[in-house]
Amino acid sequence: MLKAFLFPGQGSQYSGMASEFSKYASWEYYAQKAIEVLGFDITEIMDGDEEILKITENAQPAIFLASYVAYVETTKKGLEPDYVAGHSLGEYTALAAAGVYDFETGIYLVRKRGEYISQTMKPGEGSMAAVMGVPIELLEEFVKQYDGLYIANYNSAEQNVVSGKADSIKSFVANLTEKGYRAIELKVSGPFHTPFLDEAREKMAKEVENIKFKTPKYPIIMNSIAKELTDPDKIKHYLLEQISGPVYWKQSIDRMLELGVDEFIEVGPKNVLSSMLKKAKINTKHFSSLITTEEVYEK
Structure with a gap:
C-alpha cells in the first residue's frame, strides 16, 4: 500500500489555528522557531483577526507552521509517505517534510514569497x-x-x-x-499563479539562489509538471515556476494514482484537499483522524 502526504495551500487558514494546534506536543518547539525566524509572533496573528490573517504574507507562514506540526505528529504514528505533494504554497511544506531544506528555511521562504506576491500587484487589482x-x-x-x-x-x-x-x-x-x-x-489578495507574478518569481529566484536544496527523502510530485522529481536543481526550478504558472493539481493526483498510490493523507489545517478527493471517490484521510485524543494531550 503506497501512501502520499498532501499539504494544503492558501485558504486553509482560519482564526484560532494556534490555539487548536497548540494541543500537539511539537507545537511549542516549532512555534518558537517560527517566531525567531520571522521576528514577530505569528501565533498571535493565527488566533487574531481573519482579515489580517488572510493577508498573503501572514497566511502563508501560518499554514506552513500548522502543516509542518501536523507532519511531525503524523510521523510519530509511524506513518511515512511514499510520495509527497503540496497545493501551491503547500509545495514548500512538502519540500520541508521531505528534508529538501529545514523548517527554518521553509518558513522564511514562505514569508518572503507572501511579501513578494503582495508587492507585485496592489490589493484590489x-x-x-x-x-x-x-x-x-x-x-x-x-x-x-x-x-x-x-x-x-x-x-x-x-x-x-x-x-x-x-x-x-x-x-x-x-x-x-x-x-x-x-x-x-475568492477572498484573496492577488492574481496567484499568473504571469502578473513574474516579478515575484524573479525576487524568489534570488532568495533561493544560495540555498542548497538536498535530495528529498520522498519523491515530490511538482505542481508545475505533475511529475515526480528527486533532483534538487530541478525541484528548485519548478518551485519557482509555480509562482507565476498554473497548479496542475488534478494531474498530480492522477500521476500518483498511476504510480500506485492508494491512500492520500491531508497533512495540515482544514480539509480542503481531502474533501476534493472524497468527491472523486478516492481513498483519503485527514491527519487528525489518525491521532487519538489521548495522544494529542500527551506532552
Missing part, C-alpha cells in the same frame, strides 16, 4: 474565482474571452480556479452565473 461544474475544455474557451485572465488551478474534474485582473474576474463570474454555471470570487 487582481483576484481569483472558483468555477464548479464546467468542463475544462469549455472553461479554457471562456477564459480566452477576457483580458488578463488565466486558469490558475486545475483542481479536479468538478472544480477549477481562474485568476487575473479584478475587473475581468468580476465580469467572468457575472457572465458565467447568467449562463447558469457556478462561479464564486
Whole structure:
C-alpha cells in the first residue's frame, strides 16, 4: 500500500489555528522557531483577526507552521509517505517534510514569497474565482474571452480556479452565473499563479539562489509538471515556476494514482484537499483522524 502526504495551500487558514494546534506536543518547539525566524509572533496573528490573517504574507507562514506540526505528529504514528505533494504554497511544506531544506528555511521562504506576491500587484487589482461544474475544455474557451485572465488551478474534474485582473474576474463570474454555471470570487489578495507574478518569481529566484536544496527523502510530485522529481536543481526550478504558472493539481493526483498510490493523507489545517478527493471517490484521510485524543494531550 503506497501512501502520499498532501499539504494544503492558501485558504486553509482560519482564526484560532494556534490555539487548536497548540494541543500537539511539537507545537511549542516549532512555534518558537517560527517566531525567531520571522521576528514577530505569528501565533498571535493565527488566533487574531481573519482579515489580517488572510493577508498573503501572514497566511502563508501560518499554514506552513500548522502543516509542518501536523507532519511531525503524523510521523510519530509511524506513518511515512511514499510520495509527497503540496497545493501551491503547500509545495514548500512538502519540500520541508521531505528534508529538501529545514523548517527554518521553509518558513522564511514562505514569508518572503507572501511579501513578494503582495508587492507585485496592489490589493484590489487582481483576484481569483472558483468555477464548479464546467468542463475544462469549455472553461479554457471562456477564459480566452477576457483580458488578463488565466486558469490558475486545475483542481479536479468538478472544480477549477481562474485568476487575473479584478475587473475581468468580476465580469467572468457575472457572465458565467447568467449562463447558469457556478462561479464564486475568492477572498484573496492577488492574481496567484499568473504571469502578473513574474516579478515575484524573479525576487524568489534570488532568495533561493544560495540555498542548497538536498535530495528529498520522498519523491515530490511538482505542481508545475505533475511529475515526480528527486533532483534538487530541478525541484528548485519548478518551485519557482509555480509562482507565476498554473497548479496542475488534478494531474498530480492522477500521476500518483498511476504510480500506485492508494491512500492520500491531508497533512495540515482544514480539509480542503481531502474533501476534493472524497468527491472523486478516492481513498483519503485527514491527519487528525489518525491521532487519538489521548495522544494529542500527551506532552
